[in-house]
Amino acid sequence: MNTHDTPSPASASIALDIIGTVESCYPDKFGIPRQPGLAPQATARLRLDAPFGHRDCVRGLEHFSHLWITFIFHQSPERWTPLIRPPRLGGNHRIGVFASRSTHRPNRLGLSLVELAGIEYDPAPVLILRGHDLVDGTPVVDIKPYLPWADSADNARAGFAPEPPPRLDVRMSNECRQALEARHDGESLGALIREVLSQDPRPAYRRNRRDDRSYGVRLHDLDVRFHIETDTRGSGDRCESIVVVDALVPMA
Known part of the structure; x- marks a missing residue:
């Protein structure tokens, strides 16, 4: 055979x-x-x-x-x-x-x-x-x-990802806060927006550099528009630490 x-x-x-x-x-x-x-x-x-x-x-x-x-x-x-x-x-x-x-x-x-x-x-x-x-x-x-x-394993090793990724601060524009307050699910949706954007969803190659682009993430029925603000520390080093939510646009 x-x-x-x-x-x-x-x-x-x-x-x-x-x-x-x-x-x-x-x-x-x-x-x-x-x-x-x-x-x-x-x-x-x-x-x-x-x-x-x-x-x-x-x-x-x-x-x-x-x-x-x-x-x-x-x-x-x-x-x-x-x-x-x-x-x-x-x-x-x-x-x-x-x-x-x-x-x-x-x-x-x-x-x-x-x-x-x-x-x-x-x-x-x-x-x-x-x-x-x-x-x-x-x-x-x-x-x-x-x-x-x-x-769940005790004393497990996690290779190149030993801990959760660092999170960025998220700041809502006044317009976004008002839009969320008008929704019945505004509190939970606002929390989801912060959880998602704090992880910096941009491509890896866009991080740790000056970035003037605007981005959009679709969550539920909204297109969440945001950009990154650069916070300069006293040492002169750049630290991208703030995600600014500019607008909540209903999806077509």
Whole structure:
């Protein structure tokens, strides 16, 4: 028998079923926190599809506070390279794709730890998620409960990302504050804007340099326009520390 006639497990193709789709507060990739949990006010609805949208599939899930969501980076290109440039390293250093959490992966699979805020039925189950990092329309392929005694390792090492990224100060214009006060969700939306922009969503190569550009991040039904102000310390060193929110523009 020719051993090449039988595919090895490593070369075999495996099909994955999409069990549901995410309805997210992030309409676009730009501005999404690079890890879950960094924007606790971020909310999403995971709508399960038939035949996975049966009540029995989520029976008992309400007893867990957090979930592992396995999903597909559907907006990332299918091509991948062995080396990538993580934004955390300023986009200047290359590391192996499997030493990163880059979206450009051989199988484009992502794993996100999210808070389960509730379950609704419409009539199929809809999971209410918080603190997520999922773009609108994300296809989900699996859900598992988070077990703190099994899924958290003591004395774990975190390589080139040993701690959360530093945050910038965020300042709202008077116009933005008034616009938020007029909304029923103004308080939570304002908190989400601060959480997202404090992480400086600009490309890594735009940081730590003079930047006169204006940017826009889409959150819920708004295009949030902002720019960076430079704060010069007494030593003369530049320190980009303030994100100024200029306008909240309804999306067309």
